[in-house]
Amino acid sequence: MRVNKEEIINRISETYSKLTFECQQKLANKSKVLVLPKGETLVRQGQYSDKTFFIFNGCARAYYLKDGKDISDWFAFENDFISSINSFFLNIPSPHFIELLENTVLLEISRKDIEKLSDDFHDFERLSKIVVTKTMLQQHERISSMQFHKAEQKYANILSIRPDITQRVPLTHIASYIGITLETLSRIRNLKNRT
Amino acid sequence: MRVNKEEIINRISETYSKLTFECQQKLANKSKVLVLPKGETLVRQGQYSDKTFFIFNGCARAYYLKDGKDISDWFAFENDFISSINSFFLNIPSPHFIELLENTVLLEISRKDIEKLSDDFHDFERLSKIVVTKTMLQQHERISSMQFHKAEQKYANILSIRPDITQRVPLTHIASYIGITLETLSRIRNLKNRT
DNA sequence: TTATTAAGTTGATTTTTGTAAAAAAAAAAA
DNA sequence: TTTTTTTTTTTACAAAAATCAACTTAATAA
Numbered sequence: 218m219r220v221n222k223e224e225i226i227n228r229i230s231e232t233y234s235k236l237t238f239e240c241q242q243k244l245a246n247k248s249k250v251l252v253l254p255k256g257e258t259l260v261r262q263g264q265y266s267d268k269t270f271f272i273f274n275g276c277a278r279a280y281y282l283k284d285g286k287d288i289s290d291w292f293a294f295e296n297d298f299i300s301s302i303n304s305f306f307l308n309i310p311s312p313h314f315i316e317l318l319e320n321t322v323l324l325e326i327s328r329k330d331i332e333k334l335s336d337d338f339h340d341f342e343r344l345s346k347i348v349v350t351k352t353m354l355q356q357h358e359r360i361s362s363m364q365f366h367k368a369e370q371k372y373a374n375i376l377s378i379r380p381d382i383t384q385r386v387p388l389t390h391i392a393s394y395i396g397i398t399l400e401t402l403s404r405i406r407n408l409k410n411r412t
Numbered sequence: 413m414r415v416n417k418e419e420i421i422n423r424i425s426e427t428y429s430k431l432t433f434e435c436q437q438k439l440a441n442k443s444k445v446l447v448l449p450k451g452e453t454l455v456r457q458g459q460y461s462d463k464t465f466f467i468f469n470g471c472a473r474a475y476y477l478k479d480g481k482d483i484s485d486w487f488a489f490e491n492d493f494i495s496s497i498n499s500f501f502l503n504i505p506s507p508h509f510i511e512l513l514e515n516t517v518l519l520e521i522s523r524k525d526i527e528k529l530s531d532d533f534h535d536f537e538r539l540s541k542i543v544v545t546k547t548m549l550q551q552h553e554r555i556s557s558m559q560f561h562k563a564e565q566k567y568a569n570i571l572s573i574r575p576d577i578t579q580r581v582p583l584t585h586i587a588s589y590i591g592i593t594l595e596t597l598s599r600i601r602n603l604k605n606r607t
Numbered sequence: 608t609t610a611t612t613a614a615g616t617t618g619a620t621t622t623t624t625g626t627a628a629a630a631a632a633a634a635a636a637a
Numbered sequence: 638t639t640t641t642t643t644t645t646t647t648t649a650c651a652a653a654a655a656t657c658a659a660c661t662t663a664a665t666a667a
Contacts, residue, residue, distance in 0.1 A: 367654090
């Protein structure tokens with residue numbers, strides 16, 4: 218797949234917060250386009266990951282293994298950013314894996330370069346603030362949804378936020394993401410079908 | 413209680429990200445020190461709240477009423493910021509109340525002024541990014557803790573983050589914050605005592 | 608295509624937690 | 638202090654969801 222780096226950066230600028238031409242160019246110098254197949258692992262548990270990834274198209278998943286169980290922590294679709302957030306922000310070994318759930322085109326940027334760009338360009342600092350703020354608001358939403366709702370309500374909630382998720386993400390991952398077992402999710406869905 | 417505004421602003425600058433003297437002065441012009449007693453309500457449900465509050469000392473709680481039940485959404489202690497996050501960032505009527513759990517000294521700043529300061533000062537933009545990032549990381553931590561842990565582990569978790577919370581916040585609020593009932597929390601605490 | 612593996616469903620059972628109501632303890636007010 | 642109110646604990650019971658195991662369906666590879 219042929220992809221143009223400038224087009225990706227332009228999309229970031231349009232989606233989050235406008236960047237000057239100069240800043241976009243500097244970002245282009247520092248970033249790398251990756252075109253990768255479904256199943257590819259971007260980050261492994263235990264490894265330091267100082268990269269953040271912008272999904273141009275496709276989708277990715279962050280998850281961790283807890284007592285051998287696979288627990289999904291985050292999904293990112295087109296126009297979302299994803300990183301191993303603890304490793305990226307706290308500079309510790311990643312507790313997460315990140316893998317691609319579809320063939321995906323993404324832009325990779327390192328923390329070092331983000332820091333440099335944030336130092337040099339006020340508008341880049343703003344963009345990164347806006348990205349973080351959006352993530353923070355999504356997490357807040359997710360906490361509300363988890364805090365005193367039944368499994369059925371949590372599932373309804375994620376469907377309302379992303380109606381196509383069941384077409385793009387295996388149910389096991391959706392289940393662990395909302396904090397229920399696959400079996401419980403399966404039952405919920407069957408109740409729905411019968412009505 | 414006598415409190416010096418410059419001292420509060422200096423503490424913000426030291427805690428999160430250094431502000432130039434000029435920026436600190438501008439912030440002083442725009443902000444207001446509040447000295448309020450325990451029990452005071454800062455924000456009511458349904459009201460637009462475009463303020464953020466920095467807790468110099470004391471503590472505050474954001475909560476909402478869901479089917480008549482009081483559910484704690486956030487606690488803020490000294491050196492934390494608190495706001496009705498949906499109202500503040502999305503400019504919608506607040507789903508939350510915010511109340512003080514102790515006699516509290518705080519600094520109030522409006523969104524309009526934060527935006528202006530962020531436009532005018534790169535270092536203020538950076539500070540606000542850092543505040544949001546810290547909140548985002550705390551929420552991430554909280555999600556992990558809620559996702560696949562039993563009530564007991566969730567309680568252990570909050571205690572490890574803030575060991576003095578049981579001395580400062582009624583158990584009802586701690587329970588709803590971690591998404592369990594007061595009765596369940598009470599059972600957990602008694603199991604602990606017997607070992 | 609067939610074989611193999613992965614993903615999702617179903618049922619029986621157990622564990623965990625919520626609900627409701629009452630009692631005890633602690634804190635605040637008179 | 639005594640009274641009143643708030644907070645926390647305790648119990649019995651019900652509901653929700655987890656676990657375990659078997660089975661079905663779908664997807665992938667040979």
